[in-house]
Amino acid sequence: MRVLGIDPGLRNTGWGVIFVDGPRLRHIANGVIKTAADSATPDLAQRLAELYRGLTAVITAYAPDLAAVEQTFVNKDAVGTLKLGQARGIALLAPALVGVPVGEYAPNAVKKTVVGVGHAGKEQVQHMVRVQLPGVRFESPDAADALAIAICHAHHMQGRALREVLPKGAA
Template structure:
């Protein structure tokens, strides 16, 4: 099974794809979709369109079976929070339109799953992503976060499978 992790952002939307085979995880690809440019800087609609088209292209290229998106919390200002929420809407819409089930995880849940501590720093998260996906090279910090989100979703899916097997036994 392939899992797409998405770290929503209006300027940089990180993405990462992993393959899950039982307890084993393998890095497939990662990157960042940037919504910057002369026109995109001024027009929110154009920026959201760039993010949507970019994410749809990633989904078409890598054909994931599931997706996961990080939940966002309030930023420093209301306007920034609203814009981030719109980018998060794109992060939810693109995989949903492709027919993928989409999981959502709070940042602390991702950190706790990947690192073991809910308030881990970015460096700790990146280190543990490297441990769990040997040889991985990140396109950006946003891509590293997206891979952590994918790992979190994979681990939660594995946990659900184990509970279902245990109940039926």
């Protein structure tokens, strides 16, 4: 099964694809979709369209079976949070439009699943992604975060599948 992780952002949206075979995980690809807030693409709608086209290209190229997106946290900058939410909407929409089921995870849930600690730092998350995907090279920190989201989703889906096959009360 292929899992696409997406770390949404208006300027940089990280993505990562892993292959899941039982308990084994293998890195397939990762990258970042960049939209620039410059004179070439000053319009928010155009930047969102760029993001959509980039995610659609990734989905077409790697044909994921599942996708997962990091949830937005609210910060002090309401305008920034709103723009991030719009980018997140595109990250949810792109896989959903081609029938790929999408999971959502809070940043602390991703860290807890990948590192074991919900308030882990970026360096700890990147280290544990490298441990779980030997030989991986990240295109960017956003791509590393996206791979962590994919790993989180893979683990949660495996846990859900196990609960479905165990008799009630055995788990």
